Amino acid sequence: MIVAVIWSEVPGSALAGRLELTDGDATLWGRERSGDERTASFSCHDLIDVRIERFGPSRLGGRPTLILEHRSGRLFGISPIDSVGVLGELAERFSLQSKLLPA
């Protein structure tokens, strides 16, 4: 599954790019407004929390945002672009693959 997203590693600046989710692994690629490109990869099994932030400062681009907490302490915020209903679907997939919810 490949989705166009705005994402950031919290705290950090927002990047526009993509999320690729395959076989329990997630890869984020994006470019900042400055032009710098960044990539982040992790296994869904190493996530210790998956939640949606609908209000407050964690919103990315003024949108509800999926927050992923890695066991290493890294925190990722992901907000799909122009895809109605994808946020909920992503939250469900991450939860299932990280075993945070029963399949």
Added chain:
Amino acid sequence: MDVEPPSCPTIMASAEGDGGVVSRRTLKRRPRTLYAQLVGVAATPAARLQALVEAGMSLTSELSLDAVLGRLIQTAAELTGAKYAALGVIDASHTKLERFVTHGVEESTHAMIGSLPTGRGILGLLINDARPIRLHDLTEDPHSVGFPAHHPEMRSFLGVPVMLRGTNYGNLYLSEKEDGSDFSEEDQELVTLLAGQAAIAIENARLYEASTRWSRRLETLNEVGNALATETDIALLLDLIVRRLRELLSAKLVTLSLPHGADEIRIAAAAGEGSEGLIGNVHLLDETKSGRVFQRRRSERVDSLVDDPEVTVEGTRRLGLHAGIWVPMIAHDRTIGIISAADKLTAVDHRFSDDDLRLAETFASRAATAVDISERVARDILRRVVDAQETERRRLARELHDETGQALTSILLGLKSLEETVATSPEAELAVAGLRELVVATLQDVRRLAVELRPKALDDFGLVAALERLTDTYSGQTGITVDFEAALPDDRFPPEIETTLYRMVQEALTNVVKHARARRVSILLTQRPNSVAAVIEDDGTGFDPTEPGDGFGLTAMRERVNMVGGTLTIETGQGTGTTIVVEVPIR
């Protein structure tokens, strides 16, 4: 006095021993043969003529070519008292014998002689110069090339062409009269008359066989046509077409290609040897034989693929192909595809015949209609689904915007009044402020969701206004610069066209974020004489369009454009950026 006819008429070998197509016929001995009758009545000219007429009538009533040939040589031998008789049937090229039917030689002798002649020596002389030949001793003739081993001894000889309306169908050869004499002029005249009747019989039998064969093929064609008419799943239909045509033609390989964009064709189905891996291959129209025949809209037969400059040498060699036919699939005067068949498995030289080409054309015509209907059905289903989806999206967007949005706005106003009322209590004021913040965020989400579902501007103000808003939002979110230019008249286009173009641009922009790594995108809307086009160009990494798979959602985009009769063209390459041209006809 009764003279015994030749005993056990069987097989005759010829005066040469080169290779040829073997046709054997062992004729049952009849109780009293024509020859016996003739000799029995002292073989008067009237009796021989009567026998000839009866033989002619008997011949022309026969519809099987093999039976005609067998009866002809037997009659000729009996009329003349020849010990041996043979008939060589000349092939379509009129240069050699395609069939050689014999009479008078034991099968065991024939087996020892080996292969039958194809038309050299004395036999070839008659092929090249269709005039009767009468010889006292054929071995002494300068044209003779001698006999193969185990061949019976033959000296006296009569050869007569079997002609009708100037066409030589074959030659009758007679040798060794029973009484040891030479063939007479009267023998020659009788056999010539017999040959004339035989030619009619041969032609009738050939026509009958051809019509029977064609009738059988039409029956099969009807069966296939019925099968095609009941299949509406396009993938299954295309597979059915190539498999059935391959069976009908006895072809080694059959492929079916469909247009892919404006300048390419794509192999959509294949059956036979080497078909694995062909499906999905995309070629420019100008670089393959199929593409060129698709453009010319005329079927073609190629007897030697290596000699045709339009045929791809590499593919032909790799698949070991020799000959082929190409037939365009035309429905409602529109070329919707191209069928090609390679190598007829039942032909020694792999070539297809004119009948094969006719059959393929008839088949392609039916297949084209079936594919056209199937495509229309698929487009109609897709159109209904998309229409229903857009209608549903429009309703939901309106509901969100008008109802939920209004309700949230009312709550906001209420909270403002409440905030003023509870201003004396800091805790209450804080709680109300928090609630206001939640409502503001929810209101933003609801409005954004409504736009994403179906922008109201698209219905109220048209394509250009909706795309201006889309590109502004997109650029603000992603940081990708978007240059949007619309060179369109003020008039609105039909909703179906505006929606299609809007969704195409929307999908293309999403693809740019996901795949292109671009910094800049330009979008140009233009009106052409009978169409409106959107050109979306980015400066990203591009991709290899020949790579299999569809990770870019291009198939769905193409289907959506096809739904309104439009085309999607992609120009890209590794590191060259991507240009997508969507062109939709204005009806």
